[in-house]
Amino acid sequence: MSAVGVIIQARTGSTRLKNKILIPFYQDQGILEILIDKILHGLTGTPIVLATSTGEENDILADLAARKGINCFRGDEANVLKRFIEASRHYKITGAVRICADNPFLDAHYLSQLVNYAEAHEEFDYISFQLSDGRPTIRSHHGFFAEFVQLSALRKVQTVTTEPSYLEHVTNYIYENPADFNIKWLPAPSVVSNRLDIRLTIDTEDDFKSAQEILKLLGKAPLQISLNEIIDVVDRHPMLITKMEGQIKANEK
Template sequence: MTGIVIQARKGSTRLPNKMVLPFYKEKGVLELLFEKLTTHYSTEKIVLATTINTIDDELIAIAQKFNIKTYRGSEDNVLERFIKAATQFNFKTIIRICADNPFLDIEHISQFISEIEHNNLDYVSYKLPNGLPTIKSHLGLFTEAVSLKALLSVSKSTSLSLYQEHVTNYIYTHPESYKIQLLEMPNYMANTENIRLTLDTIEDFKLEQDLYKKMKSKSVETLVNYLKNNQVLLEKMKHEISKHSK
């Protein structure tokens, strides 16, 4: 079975508590993400993977409000957290979601599930123009799919903290060892290198909060085209991209 595992914690260095800060109508980004996912997927297939730190008790409470399953594990070893969460809930493949992406498109998730399950793959993502998966961008729009088998292989192959923190990095940087499929992004995603919709800083938060109010009910394509035609917002996003490498 393929499950959706959401990575979230309150102890962010750059923007503490970003998961629960009021983002839209007093709701935090994690709660908004749960609302979005549970309209499309059974809660049986959704797991919040957070940490054993007591400050993350609040995230557990939010998940429970939506009847979403939870797993608590290492704060630093995110790879181990994903492996143990998937193992506990019998997920053979995982849709990995970083909760700090309030504009996450969920329409593509079914495509990723189909690709990884039917073709017996280890990793599926959309591909950037530079050939890298979209997790290496600031877009904040798309997920990635990965097999539990591949994650277990990574944990046995390396103990470097880089790969424990960035769960799938080892897989797509060692393509000779894994069955990887990088799909072409939708046509409307051309020329989007200056779009930043991931949420890491207070500057991101303020910009995306205003944008969310305007675009909440719009499609991702409409959102992207709006941003392409808004030079003021693009310049602000470009400035944040220059400050934070991926």
């Protein structure tokens, strides 16, 4: 039986906005703490691991994990694939829900849907949401969704490639070589399935400010905010779209 766990990929050394996941985002909470609270609230009983590097600059992340009562694994800085495999082995996780630490608006409903589907369908190597144009949501700028991958699939990637981009971007090889893996695509909700103008993943100071502006407009804590509410407020404030489109162009994946 598959043992599903959440692995949060995190580090402090972002080149575009240093310490972006620790800077106060809502009240005195940083993005990473908000994300952990959201996962803890939405996935009772699911193991959670914060996977960071061994560099001393990430000691503060290990301290945060301990304070929040979740597991922490420290591994290779550049070879994130290796870090994920070792974290999974260490905590006896056979199927990992991969979450990026710079997504404060990760949607708890669709996170639960992904976990439930993965637990019910062990036959799939990789499960993710997909936009209407066929791209995985992880290749969008949305920041709303996680992805699921079996440890066996990650091990397979490790044996067939040493390409640096595949070692850094854990799941890219899998969905770029679909004939070699059993992949399941779940349809993204219609409200965002064809939206290429939404950017709520946080890489830059402008991203950070735009996300905070959305929080202010909604007047609610991040834990209480749904994907639909975010899209509604963005569509009612066209300047937010303009800012996001500028950041998408500057940070194209």
